[in-house]
Amino acid sequence: MRVLLEVACPRRPARDSRRDDVLLRGDAGNVTFRVRIARLIPMYAAVVKLTIDPAQAPAAAAVFTEKILPRIASAEGFRMGHWLDPFDGEGLGLVLFETREQAQRLAPAVFDWSAPGVTILGVAVRRVAVSTP
Numbered sequence: 001m002r003v004l005l006e007v008a009c010p011r012r013p014a015r016d017s018r019r020d021d022v023l024l025r026g027d028a029g030n031v032t033f034r035v036r037i038a039r040l041i042p043m044y045a046a047v048v049k050l051t052i053d054p055a056q057a058p059a060a061a062a063v064f065t066e067k068i069l070p071r072i073a074s075a076e077g078f079r080m081g082h083w084l085d086p087f088d089g090e091g092l093g094l095v096l097f098e099t100r101e102q103a104q105r106l107a108p109a110v111f112d113w114s115a116p117g118v119t120i121l122g123v124a125v126r127r128v129a130v131s132t133p
Helices: 055-075 100-104
Strands: 003-009 020-030 031-039 045-054 078-087 090-097 116-127
Touching: 031 090, 045 100, 055 078, 055 116, 090 100, 100 116
Parallel strands: 003 031
Antiparallel strands: 020 031, 045 090, 045 116, 078 090
16 A cells, blocks of 8 residues: 655745745655645844833834834835733844845834834844744
C-alpha cells in the first residue's frame, strides 16, 4: 500500500499574489510525499517601544484607534501589526513592512505618534528572520 502525502505551506498573506512556490517531491519507502513551500519575500519589523500615562490611557487609545492605526495600516508596504499589552509600564508594537526603508518611516523623527500621555522610547528596525503561519 502506498500513501501520498501533500502539504501546502503558505508563507505570504493571501492578499499578496507575488509568490514563488517550490514543490518538493520524494519517496520514503511506502510514502510518497509532495511539499509545496512558498518562498517569502523578506519582511522588516519596526519594533516600537513606548510608555503610556495610565491617567491618559483612554484618550491615548482613542487617538491611537482613530488616527494613528489607520495611517499605519495604509502606509506603503504595510503587512500587519501587533500591539502587546504593557509590561512594567512599557508597551510594545511590532509592525511588519516589505522593506527596511518602509519600516524606518515609523521612526518618531518621520512619523507623528502624537497621542495624550504617550512617549515613544524608540523604534528599532529588524529583518524578520523566520515567520510561520
